[in-house]
Amino acid sequence: MITNLPELPEVETVVRGIAPFMEGKAIRQISVFPTKLRNPIQPFFTSAVENAKVLSVKRRGKYILICLNNNLTWITHLGMSGYVKIIDSDYYKKVKHDHVVWQVENKTIVLNDARRFGDIFITENPNDYGSLKSMGPEPFEITVNQFYENLQKTSRPIKNALLDQKIIAGLGNIYVAESLWLTGISPTKISNSIKISDAKKLMENIIIVLNKAIYAGGTTLKDHRQTNGELGYFQQSLMVYNQENKPCQKNQCDGIIYRIIQSGRSTFFCPKCQQ
DNA sequence: ACATGAGCCTGTGGGC
């Protein structure tokens, strides 16, 4: 099964993929197809974006922020199945679940989202929108002390705490599982019982896991036409996520990967080396 | 204030 769960590295990959084609360019011929995503698309969306020049394309957590020269920011969240296609011409033929299509110079860019958990929003104040309002620090910017303090704030299991975007931005089920496995921390361990030394190791491993995934994504960007959300590339290097009943890959560990449910979501871990 | 769980949505894959 090809999964396409846009967490921080996937969103970063999309941003890096589209930024060179969009920054400094004007958006032309934007169309929205009348299907509702998570929220209805604002009626003035196309008129707000059409002909605006793109100042920057950035990522914050799992959100894409496209800053325009008309004081507006176009916010996109990819949900769990959203992806972006770059087509090397102005010829475009709609396929199923395409929701927004626009042109920059001679390229066509398309947002596709089958499950429609994604979101599109135009605002003057992106920091007030949705979970951006209370979004926690970026993993690449947070300090160990900050991270530790945020983990101290809750008595939930560490797995749930790491998924909480207020504690740290950008992590989802896959990279939380991988990071906890790499660090040897059980996903059921209570967040505020983590020692600062373990928080430090966990923080370092989160960075390692994210960087590895971003790097893997970057290599697929060489052919930018492949900016198509087929982000299964990282799947080959998943150590625990979706690996139920397989042997633990850690050196010296003869454990088996278990799947449990936490807050209604699957958690994968090795009970032997993750205590 | 904090924690939990349902619901949104469609494609996939296993079981029969």
Add this chain to the structure above:
DNA sequence: TGCCCACAGGCTCATG
């Protein structure tokens, strides 16, 4: 072969 249904999960909202 084809049907059915559990499952995937980020986020919001309602409830405890």
